[in-house]
Amino acid sequence: MTRAAAPAYLAGAILLVVVLGPLPLLLTRGQVTLTGADFAALRFTVMQAGLSALLSCLLAVPVARALHRRRFVGRGAMIALMGAPFLLPVIVAALGIVSIWGARGWLARMGLPLPSLYGLQGVLLAHVFLNLPLATRMLLQGWQAIPAERLRLGESLGFDPWARFRHLEWPMLRSVLPGAMLAVFLVCLTSFAIVLTLGGGPKATTLELAIYQAVRFDFDLPRAAALALLQFGVCGLAVAASARLVRDAGFGAGLDRSLAPPAPAGWRRGLDGFLLLLTAAFLLLPLLAITLNGLLGLPAMPAQVWPALARSLIVAVTCGILSTVMALALALAVAKGARGLEYMAMLPLAASSMVLGIGLFLAVQPFVPPAALGLPVTLLVNIVLALPYAFRLILPEARALQADYGRLAEALDMRGLARLRLLTLPHLRRPLGLSAGLAAALAMGDLGAIALFASDGGATLPLLIQRLMGAYRMEAAAGAALVLMVANFGLFWLFDRWGRHAAV
Amino acid sequence: MLRFEDVVLQQGDFTLRADWPVASGAKLAVIGPSGSGKSTLLLAVAGFLPPMQGRILWQGQDLAVLPPGARPVTMLFQDQNLFPHLTVAQNIGLGLSPRLRLTTQDHDSIARALDRVGLPEMAQRRPGALSGGQMARVALARALLRARPILLLDEPFSALGPALKDEMLDLVTGVAQDTGALVMMVSHDPGDAQRFADQTVLVADGIACTPTPTSDLFANPPPALRTYLGS
Structure with a gap:
């Protein structure tokens, strides 16, 4: 492995740990009929x-x-x-x-x-x-x-x-x-x-809903773990086929x-x-x-909408950027011939928000109350889940870049950050912006792992909307939904626009 | 001296052998039918294709340990010699600093190199605004500044018209004189070899033959060359 590929292997390792790491936990805890x-x-x-x-x-x-x-x-x-x-x-x-x-x-x-x-x-x-x-x-x-x-x-x-x-x-x-x-x-x-x-x-x-209900309503963690294994198996089969x-x-x-x-x-x-x-x-x-x-419904919205929106924006922006950075590292390495990493990047497709969520829940629960980790876990889960989409958007362009200019860059000894700054970013800005926008939008709207973890405070905007709907406050929910939709499309548009100001 | 020592190159199911030395500062044409492996030979010297067997030595040192950018080599490819998003000056500046940290002195050198290849006042243009001949000149200006002792040309002028190509060949001769470089130029045009090269390597049937003085070779063509020339 060359030094240039180190970030890609790091990204691959993170994916491996987050997606497959919880499996032993699920297997030991999920031994129920x-x-x-x-x-x-x-x-x-x-x-x-x-x-x-x-x-x-x-x-x-x-x-x-x-x-x-x-x-x-x-x-x-x-x-x-x-x-x-x-x-x-x-x-x-x-x-x-x-x-x-x-x-x-x-x-x-x-x-x-x-x-x-x-x-x-x-x-x-x-x-x-x-x-x-x-x-x-x-x-x-x-x-x-x-x-x-x-x-x-x-x-x-x-x-x-x-x-x-x-x-x-x-x-x-x-x-x-x-x-x-x-x-x-x-x-x-x-x-x-x-x-x-x-x-x-x-x-x-x-299954996804059953996992959620097992945790939130029955607090039956072994059953949730067993259901998560089932879900993982079904998705794994579908991914293998696809x-x-x-x-x-x-x-x-x-x-x-x-x-x-x-x-x-x-x-x-x-x-x-x-x-x-x-x-x-x-x-x-x-x-x-x-x-x-x-x-x-805007006037009916409770004040919690704004802190929830702030939390959602933080999650979305961070996820958009980190997911894209990891996807870029993987795509560049795959374009240079590290084919094995391609499977690594597709791995999260076999997982789901609840499966990753319950795995992390079981992992942190002995040490910290899960409610304290709602946001970091949501962030991690979304970075991982958005990665395959970001990767597929970037890979074809990374391949084209390697085919067109890989040799010239090598012949001129352009390496590391200099190559990133002078060659990669100017050329890949368009797919990078698109993938960051997509990852941000997916994270912004995610209602999955956060529903397992969040306490009464600390909700993201989608979770708050779901709670308002559950309490039959439909007007307030509609107002918050409009805020979320506007923020979501706006964020996507901003990232995508950054990408469209490409140099090439 | 550049020495191919019992070299075997492989690309797919195609192999090419070379086993000969060539002196520093020589001007070498590499000719042969298309698909015979002319470019393969250059790619191996530039470091993009490790030999299956044998060694390529420069001044007695095995090049295998050096990555492409660290070799005593500048290569002009068939196309894609310039980055479209960088200016002409930046494209040339990459030859001085791969991180593009350029001093005032560097900018002076770039301006002189542009003068030398006949493109003054073009420093701030982008490649998209240049003609094919002008792009080739910019690539040559960069080769001039890098001043590596080996200059490899993989038909970079094949898309140019005859008069323009002759001009470029003369410019290459000039650049080679300025830098004292050994030049290896792939061409499918025997005229190029006769105009430019004192020695010629014929590549055919999986073998890159020992360099022969160009005039001798064409005065007395071996069978493979006769087939290629169709005479």
Whole structure:
């Protein structure tokens, strides 16, 4: 190992310790017989994640195709909108969904007969809201990757839409869809805030929620440990499967190509327009509801909102920076050929906020009251969980940098900090800003480990919102949700803007 | 003296052998069909490809222990010789200080080097604002300041037109005279070798042959060269 790679190995070691370190603890403490309710949670976890993945990705197919082949005013804005739900704090998304689809939501007040939002259907609806955009962007990238030459060939052979689907689009979908489905599946396996809000009860509890309930309500730590092992195993299997399938980041889909692909006219044109309109409404209405209800709720907000916001900002900024620094160290080393570190960077995908949280809870509990460590633990967990995303954003650019200028830099003896300052930072500023923004946004909205640790004080803003909702102070919760959403998007925008002022 | 001592280079399933010395200050052309391993030979000297077998010695010292930046070598690559985000002066300054801590004296040297390659007043431009020929000149100005005893050229002028290329070859000759460097230049154009090099290495069939005086080689081409020249 060279000296230059030392930071990367340090980052890898931190990941290894935080993700795998608690395993022995969980194994020794978690020696309990699981009951039927626990297996019901396991079944529900896998089933809802599977259905969420299936629904999100199947719906994403026509939406992505319409976005790909139609050119209209606001198309760029719509693709940008597709990035929003991924950044939206999940608890805020849940509030938005309830305001539209709930028993007293906008749709119900318009007289639409809606089934109850609570239970599997509500969880699925919220998961589709959060993940349809992600899936759409991944598929859109797939469509854009179909070589223009092949499209031209299809046209010159006189393909009708069906032939185009069979010979051009279906082969692409067959290679892209499994990866997209697994990505959504993985995100939904560890869903907590949605299930806490819209699920619950014996019929709709996920492992993540069961861990939380075992700790907070029953204080049954052995059972929580056993559930965490189960969760870790399920996620580990899914990650192992996706390692074979998922390609580089699906987040940064290219925005535009000047040349519009062949777009069939007639009823297909109308259908595409209708679909896009429906999707935009589906995604925008909850955001609109959060904004309007939030404005009305601002006066009802308790004073705790501001210290909670300050805590959330500290966690988010620190996590954004540290996660990105670690991801950069790993990506640079991997680009130079340390392939093993790539697996290290993907390791956190197998963990979840609750699994890491309960591990750290068990680790510190003999020495310190866990409530005293709420913020540091939240920070650590979020740094680790955001890392794979940051890593995947940075890696392709780090590889390109190494391929283009690695030899020249070496020939000129540029090393260490000088190389970082003169070469790496100027070139990678764009993905670094994006990844810091993403990590900050994910940390800002995280409601997971903090729920295990926090005492009455010391709450972050998402936790405070959840508590306000639990106390049925919906106006106050709506106001706080608006504050969180604005702070969240604002922080992302700031980091991303720093990156866009790139020198190259 | 630069000596290839029973060297075997391997890239994928391709191997190249070299076993000969060349004197300091010589001007050497490396010619041969594309894919024959001309660049491979240079990459090994520059330190980007460790030999599978044998040693590369400079003045009796094995180069294997030295990382690329510490070798007595300046290399001009086919492209990507300049960082697009740094100014011309900074790109040249990297040859004096890899950390770009430049003194007033350094800036004077940079200005003189720019004069020498015929680009006065260009110090504050970025590479994006330069033509291909101008970029090659900037890279040569940096080579001039680094003044390493070995200068490796991996077809850095292949994208230039014939007249411009001849100008650059003359400039390389000048730089080599100023610094006393041994020059090894890869080219696929026999004309380059005849214009520039006193000796030529023919690379073909996995072997980099012993350098031969260029005029002799072309007056009396061996079979491999005849195949390459197509005559």
